[in-house]
Amino acid sequence: SIIGANIHDWGGKNFMKANEGASDGMPTKKYFVVEACEYRDSFLNIEPNSIVVTNTDPDHLDYFETEENYFASFKKFLTKLPQFGSFISFLQGENIMKILPENFHPRKYGAENSIDEVPTLQVLGSFQKLNAACAIEAAKALKISEKDAIASLEKYKGLARRFDIVAKVGNITIINDYAHHPTSLKMAIHSAREYVKANKLKKLWVVFQPHQYSRTRSFESKFITVFKEADEVLIPNIFESRDTQDDILKFDIQEFVTKIEADMTYVEKKRSNVWGRGPKKRGQIFYKKQARFTNGFENTLKILDDYAYDGDVVLVIGAGDVHKISEAFIDSKS
Incomplete structure (x- = not known):
């Protein structure tokens, strides 16, 4: 096999x-x-x-x-x-x-x-x-x-990077997944939300690295609608693979992330059980769902370090090298 x-x-x-x-x-x-x-x-x-x-x-x-x-x-x-x-x-x-x-x-x-x-x-x-x-x-x-x-x-114990719970750092659960198509991405996020509910956990973070500028452009309208069940979305970059310079220049990643957040915020306004916490240094504040373009792995790790709390779930997802964020986050807490 x-x-x-x-x-x-x-x-x-x-x-x-x-x-x-x-x-x-x-x-x-x-x-x-x-x-x-x-x-x-x-x-x-x-x-x-x-x-x-x-x-x-x-x-x-x-x-x-x-x-x-x-x-x-x-x-x-x-x-x-x-x-x-x-x-x-x-x-x-x-x-x-x-x-x-x-x-x-x-x-x-x-x-x-x-x-x-x-x-x-x-x-x-x-x-x-x-x-x-x-x-x-x-x-x-x-x-x-x-x-x-x-x-x-x-x-059966599963596959690497297929809804793979790789670690629990403190009480933060880290899950790796390979999904990079809107359909599989939506299913993985739904599964993560079900995991949060079943275990009475708190915030669901989705760290998503789109795979290919061309794929992200082709399915942009579908991608922006699949994050409704996430609380926070962090997009560090797009993984280049077989992309032309034209593919790269024609895609605005910040605009893409803004559209994701607009869709998430719209859903959040219809919910009554809004809760949230701010960064550790600032104490508790309320928050709304949000999506951020973090412009690199280092910035993504800093946000997770400042804002991810015990009881949160971090779903690191994509077909590129985004799993390195999981590894670095785990190493930083060891």
Whole structure:
């Protein structure tokens, strides 16, 4: 198996060789599992027998240019399934019909059917339950016993940077996540808010580093609406990757952050349970939700050091190097 993130159950590796999982009672030589990506049509190099699609929200428009091209790439991928193959996904999903080829004969498995079968998971996040439902349906398609599938999910400890609680500094909880698309970002923030509520914690900080100027521009209107459940948003910079100079010059990060705060403030005005605290040096003051462009990691760390209190949760999120903020914050408190 080859996965795009380090897996805690595999000793922090992102791969497992044949026979390494034999002690878990799961087949090891019969299947080869790979996490595939659609960017540059790279998944078209794979010859699959089964395909699990967890998300069909358009992305990588720097390559695909249009949503139609994005969906067309998925159609090409699904046509590679043999007639005896299996397609597993949430079949009621908004974009599913846009990616299914005509005369699609492989057997379809709807993950909706397994939601109620998902056991209590060790990993946090509402999206984890959706992924687990897909895993159960994939096990059914491969004739793996439901008992073994459920047992495996119950033991699953999660991935690095996938709603990964990396430390509790004093009584401040630090969570790393890799989300960099509006849909996954919204789900991660919602999961963090649920974590705050369930544990009777206090303030939810979101330290978000957008990945690519081009992606942030393409989905700006969606990005600015996903922070409603956060109390504080800090954006240190945008991680450059495959960006042109034109991409960079055409995007105003301060204006982007101002739009985020306007959306957050609007929601806050409708809430009656507004509470807050000021910096340690100034004692208690009331606050409103806010978003800030911090212009670098150092400034971000200073704000967290001055304003984050015991009982707060800090969600550090993005696909770039933003996890270094988590590491530096933890080190500064050690």
